[in-house]
Amino acid sequence: MMGQRIGFMGGTFDPPHIGHLILASNAKQNLDLDEVWFIPAGNPYRKEGEGVSSADDRLAMLEKAVDEIEWAQVKTYELERAGPTYTIDTVLKLPNTGILWWFILGSDALVDMEFWKEPERIIDLVRLAVGTRPGVEPKEGVARLESRLPGVSQRIDYVEMPEVDISSRDVRNRIRAGKSTEFLLQKQVQTVIEELGLYKQE
Numbered sequence: 323m324m325g326q327r328i329g330f331m332g333g334t335f336d337p338p339h340i341g342h343l344i345l346a347s348n349a350k351q352n353l354d355l356d357e358v359w360f361i362p363a364g365n366p367y368r369k370e371g372e373g374v375s376s377a378d379d380r381l382a383m384l385e386k387a388v389d390e391i392e393w394a395q396v397k398t399y400e401l402e403r404a405g406p407t408y409t410i411d412t413v414l415k416l417p418n419t420g421i422l423w424w425f426i427l428g429s430d431a432l433v434d435m436e437f438w439k440e441p442e443r444i445i446d447l448v449r450l451a452v453g454t455r456p457g458v459e460p461k462e463g464v465a466r467l468e469s470r471l472p473g474v475s476q477r478i479d480y481v482e483m484p485e486v487d488i489s490s491r492d493v494r495n496r497i498r499a500g501k502s503t504e505f506l507l508q509k510q511v512q513t514v515i516e517e518l519g520l521y522k523q524e
Contacts, residue, residue: 329424329451330359332409334490336375337515338387339506341488348483349426349451350393357393358426360384363407364400377401379518386510408439413447423448424479433463436470445477453481497521
């Protein structure tokens with residue numbers, strides 16, 4: 323894999339929706355990436371108490387989501403690790419044989435980065451591919467982050483992408499309410515959700 327350009331994207335993917343894929347696709351195109359790795363969180367400590375679906379169920383949905391995308395891969399680093407999920411641990415697990423790495427994330431996650439474990443080590447080891455929405459300037463948030471995490475602005479590559487106002491929480495709520503998720507989820511992901519009986523109102 324020497325000389326490859328690879329992006330990786332973390333998250334609970336509960337469920338994986340088209341917004342995840344649009345960000346990944348635009349990062350691949352904008353940054354000329356060879357591959358994008360999707361890495362589902364094992365025990366997401368920042369979402370403790372939110373009732374996250376099981377690792378097996380989230381993995382099943384994510385594998386279906388990227389099954390027919392030739393440049394996408396699912397990696398289970400975080401699912402195989404016991405204890406809370408920290409991005410720095412995943413970064414240290416990545417192969418370092420001359421590969422150029424980008425951590426793909428949204429601008430909302432970027433401004434939260436100062437509260438992560440060892441964020442200064444993350445930006446030292448990988449570049450950040452930050453999705454931006456049309457007409458939204460993230461400069462103010464980045465300036466504030468720079469004051470607390472010096473050097474971060476020099477490690478960011480912005481990824482222009484269409485505005486997609488969709489979240490996994492919204493998708494779950496729609497399913498619980500019996501509303502359609504057409505065009506928000508791929509059909510194969512919807513099939514997995516139905517087969518596993520996920521997100522039904524208790």
